[in-house]
Ligand SMILES: Nc1ncnc2c1ncn2[C@@H]1O[C@H](COP(=O)(O)OP(=O)(O)O)[C@@H](O)[C@H]1O
């Protein structure tokens with residue numbers, strides 16, 4: 236079904252033969268060994284696997300926070316490797332939301348101001364930003380905590396603020412690298428459910444990583460990372476035909 | 486924009502103590518520079534006022550051409566005669582910008598108490614006119630009596646004043662008769678009796694045992710001449726000095742006079758020397774403050790960047806560009822500079838008002854009397870320092886901020 240809907244349009248994310256090496260002293264660490272993966276709009280993808288298997292590296296490359304050693308990353312069919320830092324920043328701001336393991340809220344801003352931030356980075360007026368941020372905070376059930384600074388919120392609440400912040404620009408994709416690692420199992424489950432609900436209601440694509448297999452029950456597409464390679468992909472999608480021709484690869 | 490201001494201000498308060506120290510460092514530096522600036526302004530004004538008004542020299546003096554150079558050896562050959570003075574007066578009369586002008590004849594010779602005699606240098610002046618010039622003084626010193634004894638006056642043309650050292654040497658007291666001798670312009674020896682009216686202190690220490698003050702009439706009688714060696718000119722507005730010099734120069738030359746005009750700052754070498762010295766002192770003070778400000782801002786911003794590396798990573802992930810990160814830290818340091826300057830303004834005002842209230846006195850070099858010590862308030866200097874400090878804080882922050890903006894995002898996010 237995914238294959239059919241994507242014909243004629245570029246996939247949201249496409250990685251071709253992507254590698255990422257780190258150099259620590261004399262010894263190269265190969266974090267990713269030639270990854271090929273395609274993610275379509277509206278997909279919910281769980282990346283799982285043991286610690287050190289390359290999940291974070293993969294998330295960072297998809298989110299344009301990092302550049303591959305070799306291979307190509309395409310977002311909406313556009314190669315992002317060669318984009319300038321400014322262009323990548325703008326693209327990130329417009330199309331990708333981030334949820335981090337350690338929440339990463341700006342401590343001096345209130346919950347509301349944190350959620351407003353991505354819109355204001357994009358240049359929106361504070362009136363518009365405030366309105367949209369309030370909607371998002373209501374959606375994640377935090378309308379009573381808008382004025383609180385992060386330090387006054389629990390871990391679960393902070394991660395909800397982070398999700399609201401990731402969603403406020405209506406991005407096509409939210410990347411959540413181990414969003415539940417710092418939460419207890421109850422909160423972790425609720426965060427996954429929240430993300431699934433948003434995926435269902437808004438159609439926002441999610442890529443989320445975890446090393447906790449118990450959180451995968453309700454996720455259809457599961458990508459297992461092993462030693463920098465994709466060990467298994469429960470529902471792989473193929474890149475769109477046109478993009479393959481355009482990319483000049485068989 | 487408001488958001489970034491909010492973010493910057495709140496971040497400054499996040500480590501309030503550190504920011505406070507930086508603000509205080511900037512504020513103290515600001516106050517130091519401006520208090521010193523206010524003091525030098527007082528010194529410059531005092532020296533200027535002292536030469537122009539208190540010593541009665543006016544803003545400029547008109548000489549026969551060559552008097553100041555070739556005239557050193559044979560001053561009587563370079564005098565302005567009665568006709569010259571009449572023409573000069575005529576030209577000066579036509580200018581309402583001129584407050585007053587007064588002729589002067591400087592003489593030298595021997596002064597004797599009947600037993601011993603010694604060399605003297607005296608200026609012969611018109612007391613009433615010098616008094617007018619003196620009355621225009623704007624400084625506190627101008628209102629003080631700077632001599633002991635009776636004032637010089639047009640009514641007592643034989644009255645004379647003497648520097649204290651000279652009077653002590655010859656054991657002259659007030660009211661004593663003084664024998665003054667000098668060659669006339671024709672080379673004959675002439676002697677006149679004068680009457681001691683007052684003693685004063687020489688503005689130049691080396692002349693403390695040589696200076697005398699006589700009336701113009703006395704000086705001319707002694708030299709047996711009706712000429713003078715200069716005409717001193719006082720303007721209503723000192724700012725017009727340069728333009729008036731040019732105007733008078735051309736008008737006087739057009740009347741066929743071979744003259745030269747020197748302004749007060751050209752004639753008062755002491756002023757120029759002191760000004761140069763204070764400019765150097767001021768430069769040093771400014772460099773010290775400059776270093777302190779740059780170092781404390783670099784330190785504050787550097788620490789903030791270290792502490793907030795993860796936040797920088799987050800902002801970059803959310804789409805803030807590199808120049809946005811530079812801008813954020815630049816804004817923070819500008820605010821430091823601004824708050825620092827405001828503290829500096831308050832401190833400067835405190836220094837200024839406490840000196841104005843306490844009215845301390847001191848004995849500056851070249852004056853032997855206790856005079857009020859002042860620190861002037863110089864608003865435009867404060868404005869300039871504020872601007873300079875803002876730019877300085879900005880520049881000081883830009884280096885660490887640029888480095889912060891170029892950090893790897895992933896690395897910054899992983900920073901603990
Ligand atoms: N900045 C780095 N420098 C060197 N090695 C790194 C760096 N980041 C990750 N690695 C290595 O790359 C591999 C994959 O790491 P990562 O993507 O963080 O795995 P995961 O998120 O699955 O735990 C690991 O062996 C890790 O040590």
Ligand SMILES: [Mg+2]
Nearest residue numbers: 290291292413
């Ligand atoms: Mg990881």
